[in-house]
Every structure is written in C-alpha cells, then in structure tokens.
Amino acid sequence: MAMTRSSGFKVGMGIAIAALAGSQKAAAQTPMLSVDPSQLPRLGTIDERFQSYNVEMVEVTGGRFWKPYRASASAPSAHGAVNAGNVPAGGNPDLYEYRKPVDLSNRRLRALAAALAPAYMRVSGTWANTTYFAESDEAPSTPPNGFRAVLSRERWKAVIDFARAASAEIITSMATGPGVRDAAGLWQSDQARRFFAYTRSVGGRIAAAEFMNEPTLAAMGGAPRGYDATAYGRDFKAFIAFIRASEPDVMVLGPGSIGETAAPQSSRPSSSEFINTRDLLAASGSGIDVFSYHHYGAVSQRCSPGQTTPEAAVSEAWLASTDRTRAFYQSLRDEFAPDKPIWLTETAEAACGGNPWASTFLDTFRYLDQLGRLARAGVQMVAHNTLAASDYGLLDETTLRPRPNYWAALLWRRVMGTIVLDAGVHQGVHLYAHCRRGIRGAVTLLAINTDRTTAAILRLPVASERYTLSADHLQSAEVKLNGAALELAPNDDLPRLAAVTSPPGPVEIGPTTITFLDVGDAKNPACD
Structure with missing residues (x-):
C-alpha cells in the first residue's frame, strides 16, 4: 500500500520519539556520580607496606x-x-x-x-x-x-x-x-x-x-x-x-x-x-x-x-x-x-x-x-x-x-x-579514595566499573589526571593504560605511566574498566 505524506510524517515522528525515549532510558540507566574530592573525610591510615x-x-x-x-x-x-x-x-x-x-x-x-x-x-x-x-x-x-x-x-x-x-x-x-x-x-x-x-x-x-x-x-x-x-x-x-x-x-x-x-x-x-x-x-x-x-x-x-x-x-x-x-x-x-x-x-x-x-x-x-x-x-x-x-x-x-x-x-x-578517605557508596561503580602519595592536599580516586555493557559518569569539580586500565577482552594477558599496551621497555625498564588530563566536569568510566583519577588540586585538609 502506498504511504501518504501525512502517514510518513507520523511514522518518522514515531521513530524520532522512540529514539528519544530510548536515549532517555539509556541515560537514565547510566550511573551518574558527583564527588567533591576536597570534602572527602578521613577514615584512617594503612601501613606503608600495605x-x-x-x-x-x-x-x-x-x-x-x-x-x-x-x-x-x-x-x-x-x-x-x-x-x-x-x-x-x-x-x-x-x-x-x-x-x-x-x-x-x-x-x-x-x-x-x-x-x-x-x-x-x-x-x-x-x-x-x-x-x-x-x-x-x-x-x-x-x-x-x-x-x-x-x-x-x-x-x-x-x-x-x-x-x-x-x-x-x-x-x-x-x-x-x-x-x-x-x-x-x-x-x-x-x-x-x-x-x-x-x-x-x-x-x-x-x-x-x-x-x-x-x-x-x-x-x-x-x-x-x-x-x-x-x-x-x-x-x-x-x-x-x-x-x-x-x-x-x-x-x-x-x-x-x-x-x-x-x-x-x-x-x-x-x-x-x-x-x-x-x-x-x-x-x-x-x-x-x-x-x-x-x-x-x-x-x-x-x-x-x-x-x-x-x-x-x-x-x-x-x-x-x-x-x-x-x-x-x-x-x-x-x-x-x-x-x-x-x-x-x-x-x-x-x-x-x-x-x-x-x-x-x-x-x-x-x-x-x-x-x-x-x-x-x-x-x-x-x-x-x-x-x-x-x-x-x-x-x-x-x-x-x-x-x-x-x-x-x-x-x-x-x-x-x-591516608584512607571516605568516598561513600555509589550505585553502579566501586569508588575508593586515598590521599595522593607524596603530594600534600591531593586526592586519588579509584573507580572500578564492573558492568560489562554500561558506562558510568563521574562528575568532578576540578581537573584530574586519568589512568584507565582496560583490555581488548577480559581474559587477555595484555592490559592497556589509556589505550596503550603496557610492556617492559628495553633493558627491562618500566614504561612511563602517562596520564591523560580530564577537565572539570563529567569523566566517563567505561564498561569493565578501572580508572585512577589523580586530583592534584583537591586541597583536601585531611591530606595536608
């Protein structure tokens, strides 16, 4: 049966509405976390040889x-x-x-x-x-x-x-x-x-x-x-x-x-x-x-x-x-x-x-x-x-x-x-926080997304240095840091563990990835 211009418009609108509803549903399913590293309270300390x-x-x-x-x-x-x-x-x-x-x-x-x-x-x-x-x-x-x-x-x-x-x-x-x-x-x-x-x-x-x-x-x-x-x-x-x-x-x-x-x-x-x-x-x-x-x-x-x-x-x-x-x-x-x-x-x-x-x-x-x-x-x-x-x-x-x-x-x-901080308990991602090793006032967050299909969004009010571990498949013997495979350099030297700067705002934590976020400008008093 031939489709009229009017019916085509309705179908198109229907597709658009369905797509919008689907995107809204997907957005609703994406965990959204907001953390202010400057405000995370101190829980305690661990041994230097933890x-x-x-x-x-x-x-x-x-x-x-x-x-x-x-x-x-x-x-x-x-x-x-x-x-x-x-x-x-x-x-x-x-x-x-x-x-x-x-x-x-x-x-x-x-x-x-x-x-x-x-x-x-x-x-x-x-x-x-x-x-x-x-x-x-x-x-x-x-x-x-x-x-x-x-x-x-x-x-x-x-x-x-x-x-x-x-x-x-x-x-x-x-x-x-x-x-x-x-x-x-x-x-x-x-x-x-x-x-x-x-x-x-x-x-x-x-x-x-x-x-x-x-x-x-x-x-x-x-x-x-x-x-x-x-x-x-x-x-x-x-x-x-x-x-x-x-x-x-x-x-x-x-x-x-x-x-x-x-x-x-x-x-x-x-x-x-x-x-x-x-x-x-x-x-x-x-x-x-x-x-x-x-x-x-x-x-x-x-x-x-x-x-x-x-x-x-x-x-x-x-x-x-x-x-x-x-x-x-x-x-x-x-x-x-x-x-x-x-x-x-x-x-x-x-x-x-x-x-x-x-x-x-x-x-x-x-x-x-x-x-x-x-x-x-x-x-x-x-x-x-x-x-x-x-x-x-x-x-x-x-x-x-x-x-x-x-x-x-x-x-x-x-x-x-x-120094261990209280990052709270969040739906959709495992989040831990410590004072950054060797830098006063700085905080490091560890975000672990165990979901195999859905990313999480972590909002930070300040910039951070990002280290994300991932693999092409979960049972891989090779791991990547910010997309580059980690391996020993010639003479068995360790590679440079290079971070990627993330500006203030949302940071995506991809499905089945692990991310360390180094917040050097956190100014957390527990880390002084």
Missing part, C-alpha cells in the same frame, strides 16, 4: 608446587632433587609438578619487586610447616625424619639478599611438624633458634613471624596425628616464650587461619581435619602483636572444578567475599585481641594456584577492589599470593614478565597513599 606479596617456601627450596594447566613438556626432572616429594599431607600428587628453586638474584625479578617497595615479603606457605633448616653450609641430601624439605643456608641467604635489594621486610613461619618435636610431642625451639641466629649473622632481619601456616588446616600442613586446639595452644605459648626471650623485636602474627567462611560460621566444630579459629584463640591466649588471617574466594578448578567461573569474576557476590571473610575474622580479633592491627597475610584469586583466568585482566577487578575494600575497613597489610609462581602470580613464573595484576599493583603503589 600492598605486599608472598614467595612460597617451596619456591625457595625447590619442590613440587601446583602443576600448570598446560604442563610443559620441558618441565625440569625431579630426579635426584632433595625436595622432590614434598606435597602436603593428603595431597593428590597429580596436581603438583617439580620446580627448581626460584632464582632470587634475577635482575628482572628484583627490579620489578623493588618497584613495589616498600613491602613485606612473606616466605611461608603449607610447605614451610615441614621444612628443615640446615645446621651448616653443607645441607643434607635428603630431609631428616619428620621433615619433607630442606632449606639450605645458601637459599635462605638468597632470600635475605633479595629482600634487601627489593626494600622488603621478611615475614615467615616456623617448622611445626613431627621433626621439631620431642618424644612427648612438644614443639622445640632448636630449629627456630638456629634459623633466627643465622639470619642475624648474615645481616638479615625477620620483621614478623607466624607460628604455623594455616593452623585451621594443621593436619594438611603436616602436624602430628591427632593434633588439636589444646596442642596448638601449648605449642603457641612455647613459641611466644621463645620469641620474647630471644627475638624481642620480632612481631608475632597469628593465628593465620583460613577456611571458615565457606560454611556457616557457627556450625563448623573442630575436628581432626579442621580446627576452628575460636578454639585456637581460646587455647593460645594472649600474645599476638598482629591478628592475621588468609582469604580465597574459592578453590581453583585445578582442585575442585565448578566452584567459580569467569562469568562470576566481576559479580558483586564474588567481590564481596573478601568483606565477608574480613568481617568474620575481625569479629574474632575484636573478641580475643582487641585493638591489635589486622593483616591479611595470604590471598589471591583462588586457592590451589588460581584459575586459568587469574593471570588475566579479568582478575584485576578482584585485586584492586579487594585492596580498596580492605583499606577502607582498616586492614593494615595485604600479601598477595604470589609474586611469581603459578597462575595467580603477579609475574609470569617462566618469563618473569608482568601480568595485568602487576601493572595494577604498580599504579596503586605510585598514586594511592596511606
């Missing part, structure tokens, strides 16, 4: 750690290796693969770690519970009875030298397995005493120590059969007495628990396989200088397929798990160790080495959001697991080249200071 990292003890000694998802045909042989058989108690050997000790003298590794300074370097992990420290420069060829691995003096000296080069303070934990116990099963301090004495003799320093790595999972960590909260309390008191008498400058961290927020918190009684933290704290009494805990949002598909998916990696439920764990352990801190600082001494995307996407930009949302949440909640230190091992490492374990989370860590280190 952003820290782990180096697993098994990396230092060499031994069996998480097997890559695509195991290399050229993986080193375990034949003849002192620490070749050291897997956690009850662990499935098929999940592990032998690795040589990490080369802590590597120039690239040292330079990239130093760029994150100052930091704490935690050398611990499940393997530390059953690692023997050599009595002399001649390390034994096999672990003594009751141990699963050998830490030579040469390898520990490499840790001390690395920490010095990277401006890192060392955190560690003690051997607690059968090898350090007398006939009655009581923990003895001989190994610990030798360990600390050697550290001092070569000019090193241990800043802080946990007694045992993850005592909630003591059986998995190699504790004697039937080990319970009473035994832990007895051993912990012996450890405290040793530290106070012999190493009074060392901070005692504890308990370093994990695993209680995956099930209803009040319905998980202690057993031979799991000791709950309340029982540990009740048995051990006072003595800790810092309350420590661990957090993983899930176990990776390497160990338990299906616990989490890439689709869930930017969901609120996934990101909020760090708050749930922190709140649980903070409540125990408040009850048993009131007013003590709280540290998260081990965390990453997922336990068991991380999921395949832990090494991609997809996990950077979790990494930075976790730092923002925990700083806002008053947690003083967060140690990412690991610096350069397995899928969750900040650096690729083979090439030692930065992964997306490393670049995020570097940006955080450059611009986020130790």
Whole structure:
C-alpha cells in the first residue's frame, strides 16, 4: 500500500520519539556520580607496606608446587632433587609438578619487586610447616625424619639478599611438624633458634613471624596425628616464650587461619581435619602483636572444578567475599585481641594456584577492589599470593614478565597513599579514595566499573589526571593504560605511566574498566 505524506510524517515522528525515549532510558540507566574530592573525610591510615606479596617456601627450596594447566613438556626432572616429594599431607600428587628453586638474584625479578617497595615479603606457605633448616653450609641430601624439605643456608641467604635489594621486610613461619618435636610431642625451639641466629649473622632481619601456616588446616600442613586446639595452644605459648626471650623485636602474627567462611560460621566444630579459629584463640591466649588471617574466594578448578567461573569474576557476590571473610575474622580479633592491627597475610584469586583466568585482566577487578575494600575497613597489610609462581602470580613464573595484576599493583603503589578517605557508596561503580602519595592536599580516586555493557559518569569539580586500565577482552594477558599496551621497555625498564588530563566536569568510566583519577588540586585538609 502506498504511504501518504501525512502517514510518513507520523511514522518518522514515531521513530524520532522512540529514539528519544530510548536515549532517555539509556541515560537514565547510566550511573551518574558527583564527588567533591576536597570534602572527602578521613577514615584512617594503612601501613606503608600495605600492598605486599608472598614467595612460597617451596619456591625457595625447590619442590613440587601446583602443576600448570598446560604442563610443559620441558618441565625440569625431579630426579635426584632433595625436595622432590614434598606435597602436603593428603595431597593428590597429580596436581603438583617439580620446580627448581626460584632464582632470587634475577635482575628482572628484583627490579620489578623493588618497584613495589616498600613491602613485606612473606616466605611461608603449607610447605614451610615441614621444612628443615640446615645446621651448616653443607645441607643434607635428603630431609631428616619428620621433615619433607630442606632449606639450605645458601637459599635462605638468597632470600635475605633479595629482600634487601627489593626494600622488603621478611615475614615467615616456623617448622611445626613431627621433626621439631620431642618424644612427648612438644614443639622445640632448636630449629627456630638456629634459623633466627643465622639470619642475624648474615645481616638479615625477620620483621614478623607466624607460628604455623594455616593452623585451621594443621593436619594438611603436616602436624602430628591427632593434633588439636589444646596442642596448638601449648605449642603457641612455647613459641611466644621463645620469641620474647630471644627475638624481642620480632612481631608475632597469628593465628593465620583460613577456611571458615565457606560454611556457616557457627556450625563448623573442630575436628581432626579442621580446627576452628575460636578454639585456637581460646587455647593460645594472649600474645599476638598482629591478628592475621588468609582469604580465597574459592578453590581453583585445578582442585575442585565448578566452584567459580569467569562469568562470576566481576559479580558483586564474588567481590564481596573478601568483606565477608574480613568481617568474620575481625569479629574474632575484636573478641580475643582487641585493638591489635589486622593483616591479611595470604590471598589471591583462588586457592590451589588460581584459575586459568587469574593471570588475566579479568582478575584485576578482584585485586584492586579487594585492596580498596580492605583499606577502607582498616586492614593494615595485604600479601598477595604470589609474586611469581603459578597462575595467580603477579609475574609470569617462566618469563618473569608482568601480568595485568602487576601493572595494577604498580599504579596503586605510585598514586594511592596511606591516608584512607571516605568516598561513600555509589550505585553502579566501586569508588575508593586515598590521599595522593607524596603530594600534600591531593586526592586519588579509584573507580572500578564492573558492568560489562554500561558506562558510568563521574562528575568532578576540578581537573584530574586519568589512568584507565582496560583490555581488548577480559581474559587477555595484555592490559592497556589509556589505550596503550603496557610492556617492559628495553633493558627491562618500566614504561612511563602517562596520564591523560580530564577537565572539570563529567569523566566517563567505561564498561569493565578501572580508572585512577589523580586530583592534584583537591586541597583536601585531611591530606595536608
């Protein structure tokens, strides 16, 4: 049927009205935030070494750690290796693969770690519970009875030298397995005493120590059969007495628990396989200088397929798990160790080495959001697991080249200071604020847009310097800063992290992007 001029006009008007309605609907759906950086109140402060990292003890000694998802045909042989058989108690050997000790003298590794300074370097992990420290420069060829691995003096000296080069303070934990116990099963301090004495003799320093790595999972960590909260309390008191008498400058961290927020918190009684933290704290009494805990949002598909998916990696439920764990352990801190600082001494995307996407930009949302949440909640230190091992490492374990989370860590280190501000809670974007590192009165905002399709608009009354992290696709191993790929320059020099100036007014935070906004002219009195 032919269309008249009048009907065509009506159709055209209809299309125009529909388009206008659609644009208005889209505009209504776009989150609009207004923030005045000069008025953001101070919440508190965090440790100068807030952003820290782990180096697993098994990396230092060499031994069996998480097997890559695509195991290399050229993986080193375990034949003849002192620490070749050291897997956690009850662990499935098929999940592990032998690795040589990490080369802590590597120039690239040292330079990239130093760029994150100052930091704490935690050398611990499940393997530390059953690692023997050599009595002399001649390390034994096999672990003594009751141990699963050998830490030579040469390898520990490499840790001390690395920490010095990277401006890192060392955190560690003690051997607690059968090898350090007398006939009655009581923990003895001989190994610990030798360990600390050697550290001092070569000019090193241990800043802080946990007694045992993850005592909630003591059986998995190699504790004697039937080990319970009473035994832990007895051993912990012996450890405290040793530290106070012999190493009074060392901070005692504890308990370093994990695993209680995956099930209803009040319905998980202690057993031979799991000791709950309340029982540990009740048995051990006072003595800790810092309350420590661990957090993983899930176990990776390497160990338990299906616990989490890439689709869930930017969901609120996934990101909020760090708050749930922190709140649980903070409540125990408040009850048993009131007013003590709280540290998260081990965390990453997922336990068991991380999921395949832990090494991609997809996990950077979790990494930075976790730092923002925990700083806002008053947690003083967060140690990412690991610096350069397995899928969750900040650096690729083979090439030692930065992964997306490393670049995020570097940006955080450059611009986020130790004074935490209250940026409020906003619909549609996660917003955090700190005083700018090194510039009086200046404020840095961190805006994380986890929406996969919709941008957010952030209105600022003053100009800002913008650093936006993005990727061509979320599971990319390459990350871009303001549209340019980040990569090491020749000679492994770090690239210049160049900002783009945004004038006063609206700043668009694109879908699934992360933006740091440096507001140098904020004149916030909390930042003076």
